[in-house]
Amino acid sequence: MPHALTDHWKKFLVAGVVALAVVWCFAFNGVSHDDYRQGLSVLVGAMFWISILIGMLMLTMITRVFDAGWAPLIRRNWEHMLIALPILIVIGIAPLAFIPASRHLLWEWTNAGHVLPSGHTVGADPILQAKSWFLNENFFLARIALYAVIFGVLAILLRRWSFAQDTDRTAGHTHRLHAVSAVGIPLSAITLTMLAFDCLMALSYHWFSTMYGVWFFALSIRLALAVTVILTYKLSNGGWLDGLLNQAHRHVLGCLMLAFTVFWAYISFSQYFLIYTANIPEETFWYNIREIDAVTGLKSEWWGVSMYMIFGFFFLPFLSLLPYRTKIVPGRLLTVAWIIVAGALADLWFNAVPRQLTQADLTKFPEGFTVAPFLTSSLFLDLLAIIGFGAVVIAIFLRGASKNETIPVHDPRILESINYHE
């Protein structure tokens, strides 16, 4: 007997499809006018949820490998959601990459005729030629397809055997899932690193950071945990976790949020620190365009975004999560989860949006370029894209919950999970 909440999946699907239709219309209209920004909204919206789902995939496999006693009750919700990951790559990233017009606008390195601020074209760029074994269109498209396949196969396997256990009560499924996760963790680590390289880092192809994959991993886990806190809060107030989610579950989620807040800060700072210390122009320009207005030489809007990330996305959640009571009082934990979601959005904007827009008039634009601004009306389109992709994910989640058990009733550790104690 499916829970009454799951009946809403069709409404979410309709809302998601309508929102995404609007976003795609804007995106294609932008592409036809040589404006990349609306297409970027699709990318930001899709990457926001792909990041959440990758975090949930990693958490699912990590809790499987470590046989986490607290996890089964919460993990089933991740399993319901996981199948949205390959779907989002197909409906969010693939069209942008596979349609030449949008690909050439968003990923400048795919457009040989694109003029750089230096006056040269992309096709004649020796930096790109040196990287062309990796950054070439065929390999790029093959990789995008491969990400969907790898994440899809993992999601299908992790779900199939977990759901099979509900009916045939075989403990062997737990061992099988253990094995799949042990292989899946390193495989996903490589896949998510490459996905972050292709979908975010390659938007600015001169720049490179070897910490980018681990930054994306840290962000994904932070987002996944925050969304899990919000989701389990809803589900324990009138959903299928009513009366099952206890203080110890919140405590463990709160502790993980604190740990990954510190981890994210460690990685993000280290990336900045190494580039700051080495002081190599191919690396520092990436931070320069995120701090200094190329025309006036003053601090730009992006500097404000980076300050928000230091204080609003690190210090605020970090200091809030230190006291024990924040991790166990539902309302407080929920507030911190929303703070993390907002900060993660700022981080995605910070990584995806700023780019050098070539300006030929050197009297007005001494650097030969301007930087794409932060505060534009496209931010609303970004939010609409996030809502659209989010509604599709929620629809997939609720539909999964209506077809399968919402609690893994025959998981060998389900009693341990329900009676979890600090």
Add this chain to the structure above:
Amino acid sequence: MNERNERIHGVACTFRQVSDVFHAAEQVRDAGWKNWDVHTPFPIHGMDQAMGLPRSPVPRLTLLGGITGFITGCLLTWYMNSYDYPLIVGGKPYWSVIFPFPVIYECTILFAAFGTFFGQFIFNRLPHHHHPLFDLPQFSRVSDDTFMIVLEARDPQFHLDESRNFLLSLGGQEITVIRD
């Protein structure tokens, strides 16, 4: 009045069942005892609440250590690079919060770990080389198949006969007076 014998450490009482010792602990807590303890061969979930134990105060010393370490790291790097021997390295400022951050960060972690480690010793009153309970022959069974509640003589409520009867009324099996 109170016939407190200074040479008496307390009264120990054994239990055979988890549920017995659990409910007995709740009643001792409700009776307002402060200096008492429960000894069990394995952790019993919910015993913290049944005993009315507060959260450990150790995290406060961890935080104090962390803040001390952060300030120490800042002062250390500022004094050396900017005050005592000003030196330009790699074109960076004499002192900013960025280049010495690894030092500041490591000092924070180190002092927070000191706060935790020594805080744990302080609040557990360690080192503690001997305890009167170790003289009790029954105490070795507490690591095997027996549970024990000990009411200590330093508690203001302690009274030898009354405490003994109180423990009997809780369903205790074997009552022993522990001497220092």
